[in-house]
Amino acid sequence: MNLRMHEELAEIWDDFESDDDMWVAVLSGAGDRAFSVGQDLKELAGREQAGTAAPSTFGSRGKPGWPRLTERFDLAKPVVAQVRGYALGGGFELALSCDIVIASEDATFALPEARLGLMAGAGGVFRLTRQLPWKTAMGHLLTGRPMTAPRAYELGLVNEVVPAADLDTCVEGWVADLVRCxxxxxxxxxxxxxxxxxxxxxxxxxxxxxxxxxxxxxxxxxxxxxxxxxxxxxxxxxx
Missing domain, CATH: 1.10.12 (Lyase 2-enoyl-coa Hydratase; Chain  A, domain 2)
Structure with a gap:
């Protein structure tokens, strides 16, 4: 996710939030390799080397795309994450901020920021410790260890895990149930x-x-x- 992507996503979330004809949003990645592998570290490294990257910590206030989904605390409409492949760093943080998460069997979740000298500043460090038992959350936060989709389901981070071929159909079923309400x-x-x-x-x-x-x-x-x-x-x- 680069700065341009954050700006474009903010426009989409603004549109979704303001349009009464939109009742549910589904967030998914393109293709089958990843839901999202998080921040574009090459872009960040380039800005760091050019001296144009300000030190950053929690939240996106003052940055392109604010407020990002991870900070839209008043968004009352439901958001469903459709996760295929890798959900790493900021990608995992996006999934954590969604209300319902449906994952394919090949999905992998991780917050590897500690291995990169970074911080899970889009809410990962806050949400994971709220959504998991403390020591389980800290184990993943402090080491960056990945988590399989079945394990995420066992821990309650994921609502359903299905074969990749069934992911679209499963998500459609959840959306149908939401729209029925x-x-x-x-x-x-x-x-x-x-x-x-x-x-x-x-x-x-x-x-x-x-x-x-x-x-x-x-x-x-x-x-x-x-x-x-x-x-x-x-x-x-x-x-």
């Missing part, structure tokens, strides 16, 4: 789960959730029970 309910659930993750239960119940307030007063909140009573598929309006 009320979009405002999906967004409210994601918002409430994300915001309350570090709260006590008492704080979580007392916190305001804008998407939940919107869902609560929406036409879809009426449509769901009515459709159930009338034994027909609901017709969601996202309003």
């Amino acid at each position: 009320a979009p405002l309910s999906v967004r409210a659930i994601k918002e409430a789960a994300s915001k309350s993750a570090t709260m006590t239960l008492e704080q979580a119940f007392a916190t305001r959730y804008p998407w939940e307030e919107r869902r609560m007063h929406s036409e879809d909140a009426v449509e769901g029970p009515v459709a159930f009573a009338e034994k027909r598929p609901p017709r969601w309006q996202a309003r």
Whole structure:
């Protein structure tokens, strides 16, 4: 991922976030070799040698493409990662920031920054320690050791692992299930789960959730029970 790619991705995420007709995003790599191998280190090395690369640490504020997906903390729409091949460094960090991860059997995950004198500054060091047991996460962070897709599934980082030939079909099934649900309910659930993750239960119940307030007063909140009573598929309006 070079600077130009970050800029182009930011435009796509802006479009996705603002368009009410887009309910779900799927993030995948091109081809079958990698989901993403992370930062373009050749570009970084060139900027370092030219003296144009400022020291960097956590986050992308002030850099091209900000806010990147890893820092779009208020994005309430679901994002599905479709991982084939390598998901390394920033690529793994992208997957960690997605809500659902579907991987092929040949997928490999790793945060090798420690081996490169770098930092998993796009949230990897924060998200991995939240999504895995502490010592398991630290083992991978401190050594850069890779993780197979089946192992990632065992640890709960991946929702499903399938043969590469079945990856598209599997992801389509998950997307169909997401689209079958009320979009405002999906967004409210994601918002409430994300915001309350570090709260006590008492704080979580007392916190305001804008998407939940919107869902609560929406036409879809009426449509769901009515459709159930009338034994027909609901017709969601996202309003």
